[in-house]
Amino acid sequence: MTHEEPNASTEEEAAAALSVSAAMGLAKNALETVVVRLVGEVSEVNDKPGYKAVYFTVKDEKASLPCMMWMSRYQASGVSLCVGALVELTGRFSLYAAKGRMNFDVFSVTLAGEGQLRLQVANLARELEAMGLMDPARKRPLPAYPETIGVVTSPRGAAVHDVLRTLRRRYPLARILFAGVPVEGPGAADGLVDGLAKVVFAGAEVVLLVRGGGSFEDLMPFNDRRLARTIAACPVPVVTGIGHEPDTSIADMVADVRASTPTAAAETVAPDRREIAARIQGLGAAMRHSEERRLDGLSLRVDRLASLPLFREPARLFDAEALALDDLSGRLARALPASLREDRHRLGLIGEALGRMLPVLLAAPKASVAAASGRMAYLGAHFGERSARELAASRQRLIRAGGSLAEPYRAAVAVNAARLHDLSPLATIGRGYAMAKNEQGAVVSSVGAVTVGERLTVTVSDGEMDCAIEDIRHIESSVEDFAEADGN
Structure with missing residues (x-):
């Protein structure tokens, strides 16, 4: 009995054995019915251009799980997978029978915890960048x-x-x-x-x-x-x-x-204050060198200006004006005689014309004047007799009154004339004295007012003499002595 039971079991097991593909299909059907949500950290991402899906791996402290997400689903999620991101996945297990590999077919993916915050920050950053808030051209210098x-x-x-x-x-x-x-x-x-x-x-x-x-x-x-x-x-x-x-x-x-x-x-x-101090010192040195160069340049310029003929001979500054003045003077000297001759000739012609015209022009007024004179003479002979008599009487009275009025003044004039004659230098000269004048016409009253060689004009009673001083002698006698002598 014991021998027969193992034989029956072996036959049953042989009849129930499956092929590898059948076993894998059975496992695949069983796994794809399991839909789960899981959280893991992305440890690997394979997102190459041209792929129909994104392949990545999530892990935790004890296990790792290969994942696959079709590209259309991935792009619609708005999540950019990167190594280290914490993600929350929804999907089902799938078995790739040809290789005997199990994948997690991802339906949706979101960032979990900090990852969600980073996604929000990234979206805000893109929005602000589109508004131009991150444009380097907008940023101001410090x-x-x-x-x-x-x-x-x-x-x-x-x-x-x-x-x-x-x-x-x-x-x-x-x-x-x-x-x-x-x-x-x-x-x-x-x-x-x-x-x-x-x-x-x-x-x-x-x-x-x-x-x-x-x-x-x-x-x-x-x-x-x-x-x-x-x-x-x-x-x-x-x-x-x-x-x-x-x-x-x-x-x-x-x-x-x-x-x-x-x-x-x-x-x-x-x-840094040390940098500021060094910069100030550098600027001071540069300023000093610049001023020294500027002063040297100005000094050279002044020297060049001082060496110009204009400053060595200032009179040359007016050379042009002097030449122009000489030219104008010459032109004026040449022009005046000709202009005067022309004016003189025109004046002569005008005089001749007036000489011819005046007799004709004066003929009619002369006849009128003669007629008026005759009428005035006739009228005056009759109407002016009384006035003539009154005028003659008045003239006689005026003559008599004038003679009596002028008598006192005539005597005073005679006295003053005598005094003026006595004081006149001509009277003194007439008595034998002479009067000396220098070249400027001033009377010489002292030998200190003249010098040897100076010319004088000496006036005597009957004329003048031009003299030259050969010697000067001082006389101790005073002018009063000469006056007394003259009185005696």
């Missing part, structure tokens, strides 16, 4: 030496201390306007927008928007649409220093300058 710097960050983080320490070390002249705002969590984006507006309104010439490192979720306030538009519309340049070197947010993309860290952002806006 002021070389800002007097007022605005800082917008958390008042409790390490970033604010790094920024202030860097600004104090590199550029202590700047005035800092600080706006303490939350940089993560709900409402952080609104706080950042409000802080930007406040420091700009207070007079900041450039604004630092900074925070320290953190996870992608922590940095999400800096991926806010309103914050990006505020940065783009800010009237002064905005410099961002958000997180660490690999972190890039929407705020970094639209800012005028993106720095890798808060400290680097502070160094970007604050010139």
Whole structure:
């Protein structure tokens, strides 16, 4: 009995054996009925041009699963697969019998957790880029030496201390306007927008928007649409220093300058005072050399001007005018006689014409005057007799009165005339004295007024004599002595 049972079992098993393809088909049918949702990290992506599907692998800590997604489904999902992305897949298991490989046929794919946030950020970045907010031509240059710097960050983080320490070390002249705002969590984006507006309104010439490192979720306030538009519309340049070197947010993309860290952002806006001092010294040296060259050039120019004949012989400055004056004088000397002769000839012709015309013109008035004279004589003989008698009587009275009126004055005139005669130098000369005059016509009253060789005109009673002084002698007697002698 024991021997027969194994034989019967072996026959039954032989009758139930399947081929490989049948077994694989059975497995394929069983697997394709299982539709699941799973989450995994993308570890490999194969998306070559010309493929009908996208091949990738997802994994977790203990297993990995090859996946396949038809290209039409992949493009419709809007997800760009990359290594390290956390994805959520919906699909069914499928078995490729020819190779004996199992795949996961993906119906839909979405980014899970941080991946979904990254997709949202990427979509917003594309939208803002299409609006031109990331255009390099829109971004403004930073002021070389800002007097007022605005800082917008958390008042409790390490970033604010790094920024202030860097600004104090590199550029202590700047005035800092600080706006303490939350940089993560709900409402952080609104706080950042409000802080930007406040420091700009207070007079900041450039604004630092900074925070320290953190996870992608922590940095999400800096991926806010309103914050990006505020940065783009800010009237002064905005410099961002958000997180660490690999972190890039929407705020970094639209800012005028993106720095890798808060400290680097502070160094970007604050010139090093040692560099400023070196630059000032360089500019001073360049200015000194430039002025020296300019002064040397001016000195050479002055020397060249001083050597010109014009300054060595100033009279030559008027050579042209002198020549023109001589020419005009010559022309005038030649023109005047001819002009006078012409005028004289015309005057003679006019005189001759008047001589011929006057007798004719005066004939009629002369006859009228003669007739009027006859009438006046006739009328005067009758009407002027009384007036003539009155005029004669008045004339006699005037003669008698005039003689009596002039008598006192006649005597005074005689006395004054006698005195004038006595005081006249001519009377003195008539008595035998002489009067000497120099060449200017002034009377010489002292030997000190003349010099040897000077010519004098000596007037005596009957004429004048031109004399030359050969010698001068001083006489001690005074003029009064001569006067007394003259009186005697």
